Amino acid sequence: MVTTGLAANATLDALRTASGATPFLMIYNNVGAIPVKSAGAFQSATLNGATLLASLPCTANLGSATAAGVLTFGAITATAAVAGSGATPGFFRICTSNADGGGGANCVAQGSAGLSGADLNFSSTISSGGTVSVSSLTVTNPIYANAS
Amino acid sequence: MGLSGLIVSGVGHCTPPPLTPGQVQAIVLDLPTIPDLDALAAKYGVAVDQVRQAIDHASRLSR
Numbered sequence: 001m002v003t004t005g006l007a008a009n010a011t012l013d014a015l016r017t018a019s020g021a022t023p024f025l026m027i028y029n030n031v032g033a034i035p036v037k038s039a040g041a042f043q044s045a046t047l048n049g050a051t052l053l054a055s056l057p058c059t060a061n062l063g064s065a066t067a068a069g070v071l072t073f074g075a076i077t078a079t080a081a082v083a084g085s086g087a088t089p090g091f092f093r094i095c096t097s098n099a100d101g102g103g104g105a106n107c108v109a110q111g112s113a114g115l116s117g118a119d120l121n122f123s124s125t126i127s128s129g130g131t132v133s134v135s136s137l138t139v140t141n142p143i144y145a146n147a148s
Numbered sequence: 149m150g151l152s153g154l155i156v157s158g159v160g161h162c163t164p165p166p167l168t169p170g171q172v173q174a175i176v177l178d179l180p181t182i183p184d185l186d187a188l189a190a191k192y193g194v195a196v197d198q199v200r201q202a203i204d205h206a207s208r209l210s211r
Contacts, residue, residue: 012154027160073158081162086193089160111156120158127164127195137158 005069008144012066015139018108020096023058025076025134027113027126030090034112050090054081054132055098062094069144078133086128089113092120164195167202175199176206 032048059074094109111119126132167175175188182188189196 092158111158113158113160119156120160122160122162124162124164124195126162128193129165131163131165132160133163134158134160138156140155140157142153142155 003143005144008069008141009066011143012069012071012139012141015094015109016061016063016066016071018096019058019062019094021060022097023060023062023108024095024098025056025058025137026093026095026098026107027053027056027089027120027132028091028093029053029087029126030114031087032090034091035110051087052082053087053089053126054079055095056132056134057098058094066141069141071139071141073134073137076134076137078131081126081128081130081132084128086126086130088115088125089118089120089122164198167194167198172202172205175202179203 028047028050031050035048035050056079057077059076063072063074090113092111092113093107096106096108113120113122115122115125120134120137171192171194175192175194178188178191182191185196185199188199192199
């Protein structure tokens with residue numbers, strides 16, 4: 001099947017809409033395997049023992065509308081790491097709020113995090129009480145490149 | 149992966165909090181017994197660069 005670029009953008013804009021007015025980028029450590037979806041959602045019970053390292057407020061709906069198949073996150077606010085949380089990041093979640101550290105029903109997407117070779121790569125491990133920041137984050141829909 | 153089929157590219161950073169005077173003193177006092185900076189960093193849960201900073205700080209004080 002061939003899709004249009006418009007359809008490719010709409011896929012990512014659906015993610016933007018689902019993230020809500022006050023989305024958060026939640027970063028967890030890597031004590032176990034990255035959780036998988038369960039019954040259509042990322043359940044708290046499937047954190048595989050991971051704990052929250054930091055929750056960074058994102059721009060409303062993550063940023064501006066998707067362009068050319070690329071969703072570019074707007075400003076992500078730097079935040080102090082959770083006390084006692086020194087660790088290597090393992091995965092991240094995009095949630096509609098930070099009310100539930102486990103993600104659960106308020107989680108709309110998830111990706112890998114680490115020091116290299118992950119979706120979101122950190123320049124160092126997370127230090128307890130340190131300031132965590134994300135200087136750039138993009139999501140690309142590869143379908144756009146092949147769209148007509 | 150949650151973002152199935154999508155290509156995600158992100159860059160993150162963490163700036164460690166400044167060492168407390170107590171941490172600096174403890175690291176420096178441990179130097180004769182643990183000369184390995186990596187081991188010192190692991191023992192005190194700080195970054196290797198911070199261990200270097202503590203040593204630099206102590207050496208300035210001793211001049």
